[in-house]
Amino acid sequence: MRRADGKTVKTIKIDVAKCNGCRACEVICAAFHAKPQYSSTNPARSRIRVIRDQVADLYLPVYAGEYTAAECAGRDKYVIDGREYEECAFCRASCPSRDVFKEPDSDLPLKCDMCESDPTLAEPLCVKWCLADALVFEEREVEVDKAAAIDDVDLGLRALAHVHGWQKVKDALSRLGGAGNEG
Amino acid sequence: MRYAETGFNLEIDLTRGNIERVPTDPRDTAHYLGGLGTNARLMWDRVPPEVEPFSPENLLVFGTGLLAGTPAPGSNRTIVSSISPQTRLFAFSMMGGFWGPELKHAGYDKVVLRGKSPRLVYLWIHDDKVELREAEHFRGLGTLETAELIRQELGQPLAQVASIGLAGENRVFFASIEQGRSSASRQGLGAIMGDKNLKAIAVRGTKDLYIARPAEFMAHCNAALAYIEHREKNPITNVMPIMAGLGSPQEMRVHDEQWHTENFVWGNARHRRKGFWTKDIAAKWTDTMEQMRTRLLSCHNCPLKCGAAISVDTRICSYMMKCFSKLTYTMGAMSDLEFGLKIAQKATEHGVDAFSAPQTMAFAIELHEAGILTDADMAGWPPDPEGRFYWLLDHIVRREGIGDVLADGTHWAAERIGKGAMAYAHNNIKKHEQLPLKLGMLNPIYFLMYSTGEKINITQIEGNFPQQPFETRAEREAFVKDWEHVPDERFKQWFVEWEQRGEKSIPNYPPVDATCEIVHWQEMLHYIDDSVGLCAGLSSFPYKPPYHLHNLPSIISSGAGLDLDEAGLAHVIRRIRTLVRATNIRRGMRRKDDKPPEDHWKKRFPELEAKLLDRYYAFKGWNADGIPTRATLHELGLDFVAEELTRRGILKDDAAAASAPGASALATTRSAP
Numbered sequence: 001m002r003r004a005d006g007k008t009v010k011t012i013k014i015d016v017a018k019c020n021g022c023r024a025c026e027v028i029c030a031a032f033h034a035k036p037q038y039s040s041t042n043p044a045r046s047r048i049r050v051i052r053d054q055v056a057d058l059y060l061p062v063y064a065g066e067y068t069a070a071e072c073a074g075r076d077k078y079v080i081d082g083r084e085y086e087e088c089a090f091c092r093a094s095c096p097s098r099d100v101f102k103e104p105d106s107d108l109p110l111k112c113d114m115c116e117s118d119p120t121l122a123e124p125l126c127v128k129w130c131l132a133d134a135l136v137f138e139e140r141e142v143e144v145d146k147a148a149a150i151d152d153v154d155l156g157l158r159a160l161a162h163v164h165g166w167q168k169v170k171d172a173l174s175r176l177g178g179a180g181n182e183g
Numbered sequence: 184m185r186y187a188e189t190g191f192n193l194e195i196d197l198t199r200g201n202i203e204r205v206p207t208d209p210r211d212t213a214h215y216l217g218g219l220g221t222n223a224r225l226m227w228d229r230v231p232p233e234v235e236p237f238s239p240e241n242l243l244v245f246g247t248g249l250l251a252g253t254p255a256p257g258s259n260r261t262i263v264s265s266i267s268p269q270t271r272l273f274a275f276s277m278m279g280g281f282w283g284p285e286l287k288h289a290g291y292d293k294v295v296l297r298g299k300s301p302r303l304v305y306l307w308i309h310d311d312k313v314e315l316r317e318a319e320h321f322r323g324l325g326t327l328e329t330a331e332l333i334r335q336e337l338g339q340p341l342a343q344v345a346s347i348g349l350a351g352e353n354r355v356f357f358a359s360i361e362q363g364r365s366s367a368s369r370q371g372l373g374a375i376m377g378d379k380n381l382k383a384i385a386v387r388g389t390k391d392l393y394i395a396r397p398a399e400f401m402a403h404c405n406a407a408l409a410y411i412e413h414r415e416k417n418p419i420t421n422v423m424p425i426m427a428g429l430g431s432p433q434e435m436r437v438h439d440e441q442w443h444t445e446n447f448v449w450g451n452a453r454h455r456r457k458g459f460w461t462k463d464i465a466a467k468w469t470d471t472m473e474q475m476r477t478r479l480l481s482c483h484n485c486p487l488k489c490g491a492a493i494s495v496d497t498r499i500c501s502y503m504m505k506c507f508s509k510l511t512y513t514m515g516a517m518s519d520l521e522f523g524l525k526i527a528q529k530a531t532e533h534g535v536d537a538f539s540a541p542q543t544m545a546f547a548i549e550l551h552e553a554g555i556l557t558d559a560d561m562a563g564w565p566p567d568p569e570g571r572f573y574w575l576l577d578h579i580v581r582r583e584g585i586g587d588v589l590a591d592g593t594h595w596a597a598e599r600i601g602k603g604a605m606a607y608a609h610n611n612i613k614k615h616e617q618l619p620l621k622l623g624m625l626n627p628i629y630f631l632m633y634s635t636g637e638k639i640n641i642t643q644i645e646g647n648f649p650q651q652p653f654e655t656r657a658e659r660e661a662f663v664k665d666w667e668h669v670p671d672e673r674f675k676q677w678f679v680e681w682e683q684r685g686e687k688s689i690p691n692y693p694p695v696d697a698t699c700e701i702v703h704w705q706e707m708l709h710y711i712d713d714s715v716g717l718c719a720g721l722s723s724f725p726y727k728p729p730y731h732l733h734n735l736p737s738i739i740s741s742g743a744g745l746d747l748d749e750a751g752l753a754h755v756i757r758r759i760r761t762l763v764r765a766t767n768i769r770r771g772m773r774r775k776d777d778k779p780p781e782d783h784w785k786k787r788f789p790e791l792e793a794k795l796l797d798r799y800y801a802f803k804g805w806n807a808d809g810i811p812t813r814a815t816l817h818e819l820g821l822d823f824v825a826e827e828l829t830r831r832g833i834l835k836d837d838a839a840a841a842s843a844p845g846a847s848a849l850a851t852t853r854s855a856p
Contacts, residue, residue: 020479020486021481022481022484022485022486023281023483023484024256024484024485024486027254027484028254031254034391036397037397038254038397038400039393039397040391040392040393040394041252041391041392042288042390042391042392043284043288044388044389044390053340054500054501055500055501057478057492057501086340104389104390128408129408129486130486131408131415132481132486132488
């Protein structure tokens with residue numbers, strides 16, 4: 001029988017209809033990530049951005065995702081129920097095509113870390129500070145197939161072999177294994 | 184290192200187009216905090232009483248509150264100060280929204296404007312880059328329309344814009360400064376901006392704002408949030424629905440308007456309509472609100488939803504409405520809610536105050552009915568009251584025909600019209616239109632607040648002490664149980680003892696001395712808010728708010744790096760209050776001006792009223808004419824004020840006043856700055 005293992009998936013459910021556009025999420029995010037913690041605030045450094053357009057009654061909290069060195073070949077523009085969202089509005093990437101999710105002084109990319117800290121917080125602070133409940137934190141366990149995980153190892157080794165050749169990979173494995181390096 | 188504030192002001196000379204970034208003195212922060220406090224000091228130092236409102240020497244100051252932009256929930260206020268064209272006194276109108284925090288992040292605490300630009304311009308502040316730009320192509324455009332076009336022109340969707348409309352450009356005495364999510368409406372500051380030929384100030388900031396003692400400060404912020412959540416779930420009983428929760432009254436989400444529509448007066452603050460609020464009206468108005476309200480809105484970093492986006496037509500920009508402006512046009516025109524919300528869209532784009540504008544229009548209609556204004560004056564106006572309101576609004580903001588006269592507000596219009604028109608400008612304090620409210624028995628607390636409040640606007644003076652006693656003693660006892668907000672236990676006793684009828688009821692209860700203390704407490708809270716930039720809706724205005732005298736000293740101190748205890752904060756606030764008073768005294772204001780609208784209460788008590796003023800002045804450390812005494816000024820470190828008032832012959836030998844009983848009721852042993 002295959003062994004299954006757990007993994008925690010953290011989700012923030014964003015209900016745009018409930019957003020009151022107050023940007024408390026931006027304020028507390030920037031303050032939490034300040035160094036030293038809470039010593040300053042600056043929504044321009046926030047890893048969440050409320051995209052707002054009063055004319056179109058558009059309120060959209062978006063989280064910073066991965067950094068990407070190259071911009072997309074094309075760009076998206078969504079129209080939902082007659083509301084036109086700005087270009088790339090739903091994209092989480094810190095990317096060369098726009099200045100969101102970058103440190104204002106250095107342009108270094110920003111990324112949401114779900115307020116990772118020790119001890120772990122019960123929920124990310126943007127969620128805690130959103131009394132409008134536009135942001136709701138959900139955690140769920142998902143099963144990860146162990147066999148599939150082993151397949152991933154196969155895939156990784158093949159990639160290494162492709163770059164370095166099988167002999168080098170075998171040598172490295174025996175060296176590491178011989179040292180009894182089991183972690 | 185400066186905390187909560189940036190330590191820099193922008194000084195703009197519009198005549199020459201000169202822009203300077205000026206460091207401020209940290210001692211001013213310790214003595215006057217920020218916002219209203221430091222604005223008042225600037226105005227005292229730089230605007231002598233000879234300066235006319237529409238003079239290049241008049242300043243227009245946009246001053247952010249000391250805590251504005253910090254993580255403290257609801258800290259987003261900007262105090263706009265100048266000399267009002269209407270009252271000709273010191274004006275300090277407050278706006279929320281997002282503009283103030285953005286200015287802080289751009290690196291400035293205030294924008295101080297002087298002179299007059301030769302052409303219509305707007306100011307663009309983008310961190311260290313500040314420039315005056317051509318605005319002739321925005322002339323005549325609406326406030327929100329202009330804001331949107333400026334954002335597009337600059338390619339800056341995140342810029343916050345405060346702008347004026349036609350009313351400001353044409354120096355309408357009750358023109359507002361609109362900012363999308365809020366406005367500085369009262370006392371005609373939009374007219375001052377228009378006189379200076381400044382169409383808008385756009386700002387975008389990306390700098391850090393520092394907190395002095397983060398752990399202590401954040402503990403307060405989190406406690407405030409938790410308390411707000413608690414209060415939202417536990418509204419206060421025994422009061423009308425809009426007073427049960429926190430925030431600016433929740434006009435946008437509460438549909439029950441029985442209290443306003445039946446107790447406030449309609450038309451030119453004349454008609455009480457008992458029994459107005461029928462089931463049919465309730466259903467119709469609820470339907471109107473549900474149809475036109477697209478979303479409840481908040482200001483910067485605040486969980487309360489006091490405002491709403493109102494959409495009149497999908498083809499035009501929605502606008503933000505909050506609080507009692509929901510009903511002022513409706514009641515002024517004796518119409519319905521749909522009309523009120525529709526005309527408010529136009530009025531917001533033109534940029535007029537939603538108290539003074541409908542009052543002035545209703546005043547014109549009454550003057551016409553009385554034959555004082557003739558058909559010739561009103562040539563071309565439609566027959567229906569709604570049509571007439573639109574016609575009047577249009578003529579006022581363009582200053583066309585009779586609109587040019589009415590654009591000065593009811594007092595000055597009445598003076599120009601003559602023929603007994605002044606009797607119709609009956610709802611003013613210090614020449615400024617008030618909430619349409621006419622009552623029976625004089626309330627001593629409200630008498631003092633109406634008479635002496637230098638904001639000249641009751642909704643921004645009243646606050647934490649209930650407006651009237653609850654029906655039973657048991658209810659009052661229940662209310663005071665968790666009333667930790669009061670300065671001391673006596674306040675609870677006064678409220679518990681306060682009866683709706685009998686010996687311990689208005690006008691003779693609360694007793695005169697207690698009334699003085701209650702008024703002083705409520706006023707102090709507003710002066711704190713206006714100086715530190717917290718929203719009154721979380722502090723001075725509603726019952727049992729998250730911010731109060733006992734936690735504010737630590738919140739302000741840990742945020743801004745000050746060292747204030749309760750007595751210290753009270754002392755600073757008293758200094759600010761006294762400086763505001765002295766500024767207006769220097770402009771000629773005296774005891775004779777400290778009075779409510781003549782007909783505000785049917786039952787008046789001249790002897791009691793005189794006693795109330797006497798005792799309150801003494802309590803404040805002012806002489807019998809309402810002038811701060813030399814001793815008071817000295818104690819508050821305002822000797823420079825005393826010297827100036829003496830030089831001008833306003834302050835004479837006040838030894839007699841200083842030794843009057845109660846003159847030093849508030850004296851503390853603190854050293855003066």
